[in-house]
Structure formats: C-alpha cells, structure tokens
Amino acid sequence: MEYFIQQLINGITLGGMYALIALGYTMVYGVIQLINFAHGEFFAAGGYVGAIALAYFAGVGYMDSHPVICLTAAFMISMAYCAYLAIGVEKIAYKPLRKESRLAALLSALGMSIFLSNGMMLTQGVYDKVYPSELFQGRFDFGMVTLSYLQIMIVSLTACLLIGLNLLVFRTKIGMAMRATAQDKTMSALVAIGSNRIISLTFAIGAGLAAAAGIMYGLYYGSVRYDIGFVPGIKAFAAAVLGGIGNITGAMIGGLIIGMVEIFGAGYISSEYKDVFAFIILIAVLYFKPNGIMGENIDDTRV
Amino acid sequence: MSIQPILELKDVHSGYGSIKALKGISLKVMPGEIVAIIGANGAGKSTTLMTICGIIKAEKGEVLYQGKVINKISPEKLPVMGLCQVPEGRRIFPRLSVMENLRLGAFYRDDTDQIMKDIQHSYEMFPILGERKNQQGGTLSGGEQQMLAIARALMIKPKVLLLDEPSLGLAPIIVQQIFDIIAQINKKEGTTILLVEQNANLALQAASRGYVVETGEITLEDEAQSLLSNPKIREAYLGE
Numbered sequence: 234m235e236y237f238i239q240q241l242i243n244g245i246t247l248g249g250m251y252a253l254i255a256l257g258y259t260m261v262y263g264v265i266q267l268i269n270f271a272h273g274e275f276f277a278a279g280g281y282v283g284a285i286a287l288a289y290f291a292g293v294g295y296m297d298s299h300p301v302i303c304l305t306a307a308f309m310i311s312m313a314y315c316a317y318l319a320i321g322v323e324k325i326a327y328k329p330l331r332k333e334s335r336l337a338a339l340l341s342a343l344g345m346s347i348f349l350s351n352g353m354m355l356t357q358g359v360y361d362k363v364y365p366s367e368l369f370q371g372r373f374d375f376g377m378v379t380l381s382y383l384q385i386m387i388v389s390l391t392a393c394l395l396i397g398l399n400l401l402v403f404r405t406k407i408g409m410a411m412r413a414t415a416q417d418k419t420m421s422a423l424v425a426i427g428s429n430r431i432i433s434l435t436f437a438i439g440a441g442l443a444a445a446a447g448i449m450y451g452l453y454y455g456s457v458r459y460d461i462g463f464v465p466g467i468k469a470f471a472a473a474v475l476g477g478i479g480n481i482t483g484a485m486i487g488g489l490i491i492g493m494v495e496i497f498g499a500g501y502i503s504s505e506y507k508d509v510f511a512f513i514i515l516i517a518v519l520y521f522k523p524n525g526i527m528g529e530n531i532d533d534t535r536v
Numbered sequence: 537m538s539i540q541p542i543l544e545l546k547d548v549h550s551g552y553g554s555i556k557a558l559k560g561i562s563l564k565v566m567p568g569e570i571v572a573i574i575g576a577n578g579a580g581k582s583t584t585l586m587t588i589c590g591i592i593k594a595e596k597g598e599v600l601y602q603g604k605v606i607n608k609i610s611p612e613k614l615p616v617m618g619l620c621q622v623p624e625g626r627r628i629f630p631r632l633s634v635m636e637n638l639r640l641g642a643f644y645r646d647d648t649d650q651i652m653k654d655i656q657h658s659y660e661m662f663p664i665l666g667e668r669k670n671q672q673g674g675t676l677s678g679g680e681q682q683m684l685a686i687a688r689a690l691m692i693k694p695k696v697l698l699l700d701e702p703s704l705g706l707a708p709i710i711v712q713q714i715f716d717i718i719a720q721i722n723k724k725e726g727t728t729i730l731l732v733e734q735n736a737n738l739a740l741q742a743a744s745r746g747y748v749v750e751t752g753e754i755t756l757e758d759e760a761q762s763l764l765s766n767p768k769i770r771e772a773y774l775g776e
Contacts, residue, residue, distance in 0.1 A: 409636050410643060413629045419591055420627040424692065425615040425644040 235377035248492020249391035253446035254469030257439025259484040270342040273466020274349035279444025280457035282311040312441040319440030353459040361456035471515035477528025548597035559752040572739035575749035618695035626685040630674025641691025658687040679710035736773035
C-alpha cells in the first residue's frame with residue numbers, strides 16, 4: 234500500500250509535466266489542425282534556458298540569498314523565451330504553408346524539430362547541463378512514503394498553470410476568441426478576430442507551458458540535454474491523443490494517465506519497459522477509440 | 537447624383553483557384569438602401585459577398601467602401617469599419633454559448649458597459665435568445681441560429697450589413713419574422729443592407745433595388761418593383 238501511494242505521488246508529478254507539454258500539442262492542433270512535432274524542442278529549450286539562468290544567478294551569488302526569486306525569474310525568462318521562439322517558428326515554418334496540404338506543414342514541423350534539436354546541440358554541447366541540486370531539498374517522510382518539497386513545488390506550480398490556462402481559455406475574451414478561431418476561422422474574421430494573432434498566441438502559450446515543464450524536468454532529474462525533447466514530446470503527444478486531440482481538458486487528463494501508467498508500469502511490471510507503456514496506450518487508443526477520451530468527432534475542430 | 541455610394545463594386549473578378557466565379561461584377565449600394573442580389577444556385581451571389589468582405593481576394597477590379605478601396609485590407613479589419621456579413625449557413629460558433637457568440641460580435645469593442653446593454657437589447661429583440669443564453673450555439677434550431685447570427689452581427693454596430701440567404705432552410709413563418717426584423721433594422725438604425733437571396737419574391741419585396749446575377753455576371757439591374765413585374769424575372773425566378 235505504501236509502495237502504491239509512493240508510486241501515485243511520483244505518477245502525479247510526472248503526469249503533470251506531460252500534461253503541460255500535451256497542452257501545446259492539443260491547442261495548436263485545435264487552432265490550425267497541425268501536429269507540431271517541433272513542440273518537444275520547446276520543452277528542451279525551456280530546460281536549457283532555465284539551467285543557464287539558474288547557473289547565472291548562482292554565479293552572481295543571488296542563488297543562496299534569494300532562491301525562490303531566482304527560480305521564479307528562471308521560470309519567467311524561460312517561458313518568455315520559448316513563447317517568442319514558438320512564434321518565430323510558426324512564422325517561418327508553418328505560416329507560409331497554411332494554404333498548402335497538411336502534410337507539407339507536418340514535414341516542415343519534423344524538419345523544424347531536427348533543426349532546433351541540432352541547434353541546441355551545437356550551441357550547448359552534447360553533454361548534460363546540470364541543475365543546481367540544493368533547491369527544495371527537504372522532504373516529508375510518512376513511514377515508507379516520502380514527499381519531497383520539490384515534488385510539492387512541481388505539482389502545485391503545475392496545478393496553478395493548468396488552472397490559469399483554464400481561466401484564460403474559458404473565462405476571458407481572448408480565450409473566447411481562441412475557441413472561436415478553432416471552430417471557424419472565416420466567421421472569426423467576420424467578427425474582427427485576426428486569426429494570425431490568435432495562432433501566434435496559441436503557439437506562445439503552448440511553448441511557455443512546455444518550457445515550464447522543461448525546468449521542472451531539469452529540477453526533478455537533475456540535468457537536461459539537447460535531445461530530452463524527443464521522448465517526453467512523443468509521450469505528451471500520446472497523452473494529447475488519449476485525451477482527444479484538440480481538447481484542453483482531455484490533454485490534462487491524458488497527461489496524468491500517461492504519467493501514472495509509466496510510473497506504475499515501471500514499478501509493478503518492469504522499469505526496463507517504462508517508455509513502452511505510453512506507446513501501448515497510444516496504439517490502443519488509436520485502435521479502440523481514435524477520438525480519445527474527451528474527443529467528440531475526429532474531423533471536427535475544437536479547442 | 538450627389539450622394540456617394542456607401543458600397544461599390546467596379547468590374548470585380550474573383551474565384552477559387554482556377555474556377556472563376558465572378559467575371560466582372562459592378563454594383564452600387566447607396567446609404568440607407570436595401571438592395572437585393574437574386575440569382576440561381578451557383579451564380580456567384582455568395583462569392584460576391586465573400587469578395588466584398590475580403591475572405592476571397594478580388595483578382596481584378598475594385599471594392600469601394602465609403603469611397604475607399606478595401607480589397608487589399610485584411611478581412612478582420614472590415615467589421616471595425618462597419619462592414620459586416622451574416623454568411624450563408626449562419627455559421628454560429630457551435631461550441632460557444634449564445635451569450636459568448638454575442639459577446640464575440642463585439643470583439644473589437646472595449647465599451648464593456650455598452651456591450652452588456654447591447655446584449656440585453658438583443659434579448660429584447662429576440663426573447664428566445666435570452667431564454668437560451670447559456671446554451672451552446674450548435675444546439676439551437678435553424679431559425680434561432682439565424683436570429684443569433686443577425687444579433688451577433690448587430691453587436692458589431694454595422695453601417696452596411698451583408699445578408700446571405702437569411703431564409704435558407706427556415707419555415708415560412710420564421711422567414712417572415714426574420715424579414716420583418718431586417719426591415720426594422722434598416723428603418724430604425726438606418727443600416728444599409730445588401731441582401732442575397734434565392735427566394736427572389738421575398739427579397740424584392742423587402743428591397744428598393746435589385747441586381748440579377750447569372751454565372752458570375754450582372755445581367756439585369758432595376759427598381760425592385762419593376763423586377764417583380766418583369767415577365768422574364770417572373771418566369772426565371774418567381775416560378776411562373
């Protein structure tokens with residue numbers, strides 16, 4: 234039982250990160266029906282920018298005196314950087330192809346993924362970039378179950394971001410415009426909503442969330458590398474499909490499920506196969522319920 | 537004539553890829569008028585409206601609104617200038633509530649208090665929308681969706697309202713109601729209306745002037761009353 238609870242805590246931590254990444258896939262798909270395969274790279278870039286920012290703060294000595302402020306700043310810098318990066322990527326790689334077939338944009342996305350990943354390798358090197366390990370070191374022990382401060386921080390920040398996103402999309406005027414653009418771009422233009430602005434915003438939000446997940450990953454696993462975007466990216470994509478691609482609530486649920494399945498699969502079946510479980514789910518979903526948990530109709534667009 | 541047309545098309549050509557849907561449309565709409573465009577299915581009526589709104593780019597010719605060439609302006613800027621369309625099939629945002637659909641009509645406006653008043657005014661004009669304000673747009677009936685589409689367009693505060701087939705797929709009693717409202721909008725607010733209809737009889741009764749479109753060209757232009765009594769029109773479009 235204690236082992237189960239421990240795995241549950243670990244699963245929620247990991248699943249939250251997947252959910253943050255999955256949202257970017259699902260929101261972009263909702264608005265322009267593109268699977269943005271370069272999305273995992275925003276996660277990796279976010280992890281890098283966070284590591285660089287924290288190393289800088291440690292270098293100038295702020296890290297010891299104001300760790301929370303430094304970490305907050307690292308999150309903000311990294312999320313803003315990736316948001317702008319994503320806007321640039323969309324303008325360069327996807328916007329010119331918007332009137333072409335969907336396959337063209339998809340291939341462009343794959344190319345962009347390789348480009349960004351190699352860009353990180355060439356500028357940052359092939360070795361792991363280490364995260365400071367002294368942050369959030371404490372933990373609660375409940376018998377066999379431990380809950381680290383870091384996990385509490387990650388889960389609560391994830392929850393805040395997910396709630397914030399929900400409020401933005403479902404309670405604000407700009408969120409309303411995002412949903413309208415996803416449902417009917419022509420009609421949106423007829424009520425003065427510029428789709429280019431909404432598409433940029435969607436990319437920016439998705440990449441910002443992925444960047445936050447990238448820093449969490451770095452803090453949790455201790456380091457980042459140029460190629461970390463690939464596997465979590467694909468798993469988050471599986472999460473988005475599981476939840477019903479295009480559906481925001483679905484992506485959140487899907488991310489949590491994939492995280493849980495991975496942790497429980499590793500814990501109870503075999504840790505050697507931990508990466509396989511997410512893909513078994515992806516294949517099963519595509520086979521039995523291609524619209525996903527929350528999906529209504531596969532050829533219908535939605536956010 | 538001393539008054540300038542509020543909307544004018546000069547030899548407009550447009551289409552979809554290699555298909556040329558409009559082959560030189562010219563027409564004028566004066567401020568405060570109701571003008572009807574009638575014609576058969578596929579004649580280019582909807583394309584004309586979509587070209588005016590910039591959704592389809594004019595390949596040749598000019599679209600003038602308030603004396604300004606607008607066919608190079610991106611479509612989302614036109615509603616702000618007071619030019620707005622209720623497109624064919626109404627295009628309600630299906631997974632947005634009635635209230636949200638109306639709110640988005642006023643997307644570019646910042647006067648929140650006035651917007652709330654205008655939404656209330658929509659509910660007075662169409663009580664059924666008030667009853668269903670929290671329902672998703674897609675769950676409304678055809679007639680209710682048409683009312684919502686018109687109410688949403690009015691939230692833009694249009695000077696010129698383009699209406700594409702407002703009678704399509706609606707029961708006759710609802711159609712009459714919709715046309716009464718169109719006449720009312722024109723009279724009360726002074727909104728200029730360009731109306732596209734397959735139901736020529738209905739359209740010409742509401743309008744002061746009319747244009748007949750055939751395969752992408754204007755073939756006839758006249759006072760609505762004269763068109764109604766024109767034997768050719770009666771035969772071709774009024775089913776006699």
